[in-house]
Amino acid sequence: MAPILALENISKRFGAVVVADGIDLSLNEGEALGIIGPNGAGKTTLFGIATGTVTPDAGRVLFDGKDITRLAPEGRCRLGLARSFQIPQPFSGMTVFENVVVAAAFGNNEREAAVYDRCADLLERCALAAKANKRAGGLTLLDRKRLELARALATKPRVLLLDEVAGGLTEHECATLIALIKDVRAEGVTIVWIEHVVHALLATVDRLAVLHGGKFIASGDPHKVIRSAEVAEIYMGIDADA
Amino acid sequence: MSEQVRYRVEHATRSSRIGVGLIAIVLMVLALAPFWGDRQMLRLLAELLTFVALASLWNLLAGYAGLVSVGQQAFVGLGGYLLFAMVILAGVHPIAAIFIAGPIAAAVSIPVAALTFRLRGAYFAIGTWVVAEVFRLLASQVSVLGGGSGVSLPAAAVIAMAPTRQAREFEIYWLALALTVLVLAAIVTLLRSRHGLALTAIRDNEVAAQSNGIDVTRVKLIVYVLTAFGTAMIGALIFLMKLRISPDTAFSVNDWTAFVIFITVIGGIGRIEGPIIGTIIFFFMRQTLSDLGSLYLLIMGAVAIVVMLWAPKGLWGLIAERYGWQALPLQRHLVFDDTAPRSRDKRA
Numbered sequence: 001m002a003p004i005l006a007l008e009n010i011s012k013r014f015g016a017v018v019v020a021d022g023i024d025l026s027l028n029e030g031e032a033l034g035i036i037g038p039n040g041a042g043k044t045t046l047f048g049i050a051t052g053t054v055t056p057d058a059g060r061v062l063f064d065g066k067d068i069t070r071l072a073p074e075g076r077c078r079l080g081l082a083r084s085f086q087i088p089q090p091f092s093g094m095t096v097f098e099n100v101v102v103a104a105a106f107g108n109n110e111r112e113a114a115v116y117d118r119c120a121d122l123l124e125r126c127a128l129a130a131k132a133n134k135r136a137g138g139l140t141l142l143d144r145k146r147l148e149l150a151r152a153l154a155t156k157p158r159v160l161l162l163d164e165v166a167g168g169l170t171e172h173e174c175a176t177l178i179a180l181i182k183d184v185r186a187e188g189v190t191i192v193w194i195e196h197v198v199h200a201l202l203a204t205v206d207r208l209a210v211l212h213g214g215k216f217i218a219s220g221d222p223h224k225v226i227r228s229a230e231v232a233e234i235y236m237g238i239d240a241d242a
Numbered sequence: 243m244s245e246q247v248r249y250r251v252e253h254a255t256r257s258s259r260i261g262v263g264l265i266a267i268v269l270m271v272l273a274l275a276p277f278w279g280d281r282q283m284l285r286l287l288a289e290l291l292t293f294v295a296l297a298s299l300w301n302l303l304a305g306y307a308g309l310v311s312v313g314q315q316a317f318v319g320l321g322g323y324l325l326f327a328m329v330i331l332a333g334v335h336p337i338a339a340i341f342i343a344g345p346i347a348a349a350v351s352i353p354v355a356a357l358t359f360r361l362r363g364a365y366f367a368i369g370t371w372v373v374a375e376v377f378r379l380l381a382s383q384v385s386v387l388g389g390g391s392g393v394s395l396p397a398a399a400v401i402a403m404a405p406t407r408q409a410r411e412f413e414i415y416w417l418a419l420a421l422t423v424l425v426l427a428a429i430v431t432l433l434r435s436r437h438g439l440a441l442t443a444i445r446d447n448e449v450a451a452q453s454n455g456i457d458v459t460r461v462k463l464i465v466y467v468l469t470a471f472g473t474a475m476i477g478a479l480i481f482l483m484k485l486r487i488s489p490d491t492a493f494s495v496n497d498w499t500a501f502v503i504f505i506t507v508i509g510g511i512g513r514i515e516g517p518i519i520g521t522i523i524f525f526f527m528r529q530t531l532s533d534l535g536s537l538y539l540l541i542m543g544a545v546a547i548v549v550m551l552w553a554p555k556g557l558w559g560l561i562a563e564r565y566g567w568q569a570l571p572l573q574r575h576l577v578f579d580d581t582a583p584r585s586r587d588k589r590a
Binding site for chain 2: 074085089097101107111113116133151155
């Protein structure tokens with residue numbers, strides 16, 4: 001079976017800074033991969049390359065065996081590749097409900113009225129129902145992150161790329177998000193999750209990869225990877241016992 | 243999935259119901275203007291209406307689609323020249339010519355877009371201006387339409403519209419009202435549609451819109467072509483009212499773009515109500531201050547600066563954000579029906 005998402009020999013540099021140096025990555029359907037790495041390691045750029053907002057200098061991106069390297073972001077979204085942004089990117093002048101309707105209607109090429117059901121359900125599921133008619137621009141950080149997730153889910157993704165959804169949240173807020181992500185995973189959605197809050201990752205993913213200087217320097221069982229000496233040395237910010 | 247809930251989706255809010263009621267009353271009063279206003283009043287109102295239409299179209303283009311064009315005078319002038327060409331060279335009825343000018347301008351806008359869409363941001367703005375200047379120079383080369391000094395509409399064609407001067411003035415006024423209402427209704431219909439949803443998302447966040455499956459370039463192109471369509475029709479009407487056209491008046495960046503941007507920015511860019519409020523303010527200032535000569539332009543500039551600093555989203559933007567008002571029912575509201583048991587799989 002072809003991997004659901006594969007990056008082949010991806011390279012990207014911004015001026016003198018190498019953010020991707022021949023990266024290979026392959027994900028099977030239903031898998032959950034966590035990615036850690038210091039700031040500037042190229043994690044978010046990798047998501048940009050996968051979703052089409054960043055063009056790689058070299059290499060190929062494959063989705064379900066199909067070469068999508070030249071496909072525009074909206075096309076990749078419709079194939080089932082969804083992404084949440086590190087800094088939430090709501091449609092701030094629209095209501096929370098409308099935000100989700102946009103993603104549901106355009107992410108699957110459906111009529112607007114046909115997605116209302118699904119959107120109402122999703123808002124309940126992401127604990128946003130009470131704020132459905134609020135302007136998205138006025139939401140708290142937690143609710144913005146929930147909305148980011150709700151919008152990604154509304155596109156009916158096969159692969160979900162999460163960029164630091166837990167950052168900046170309290171322990172309790174974080175727990176509710178982890179529960180939701182586990183739920184999504186249980187439905188068979190493949191997940192790639194970039195996160196600095198390592199315990200959130202360890203609780204969810206079945207593979208952990210470490211990105212440093214545009215390369216994966218370690219990959220495998222999450223608990224083993226996090227304890228390896230090399231990782232501890234490079235990735236000083238992490239408390240290995242967390 | 244999870245249990246179904248009873249809910250319904252509504253567009254109207256209390257403010258929009260009041261807004262629609264007020265708009266209906268204003269339209270009624272405007273439709274009856276020939277019976278309560280004098281000739282000067284009718285001319286002023288017709289001009290005001292054309293500016294509401296022009297500013298609403300520019301708002302759709304810049305405020306929603308993010309295409310900040312300073313070259314919309316290209317399509318105002320094109321519409322005007324098309325009308326004069328059709329009337330003078332082919333003997334077309336002036337009113338029919340207005341409606342033919344729209345689709346022709348829309349067709350012309352496609353190659354223009356192919357050229358200017360390669361440019362981004364400020365470069366796009368300058369590019370559109372350059373296109374308008376090219377149009378102006380081309381118009382001055384057409385000697386049958388008066389070349390650089392312009393041409394008047396033949397008296398025969400004017401008289402053919404209506405026998406008396408008064409009937410003609412009524413006709414032109416109602417035409418201006420009808421066209422403006424048509425343009426606004428088209429914009430409202432567009433914004434309430436699925437395309438409108440995409441357009442509003444693009445207004446708020448292009449990157450997010452793209453990653454939620456919206457083909458941003460395609461939506462922008464559609465808006466650009468539709469805007470050219472409407473702008474040219476209004477341009478044709480404006481020069482039918484003036485009865486005379488020349489390259490400098492037809493392709494004036496000052497009249498058809500600078501004032502239009504002023505109107506949209508002070509009224510509230512990216513909101514359908516903004517250009518209407520802005521036009522009223524603009525005409526109020528013009529009528530009360532124009533005796534001051536160039537000082538009037540300085541005051542206008544100062545007002546624009548103050549509004550941009552104090553209320554960057556314009557006057558309507560300030561009101562709408564504070565009170566959540568919308569004068570037209572554009573937003574979708576999800577209303578959970580809490581009176582019904584939540585487990586029931588039935589929807590209102």
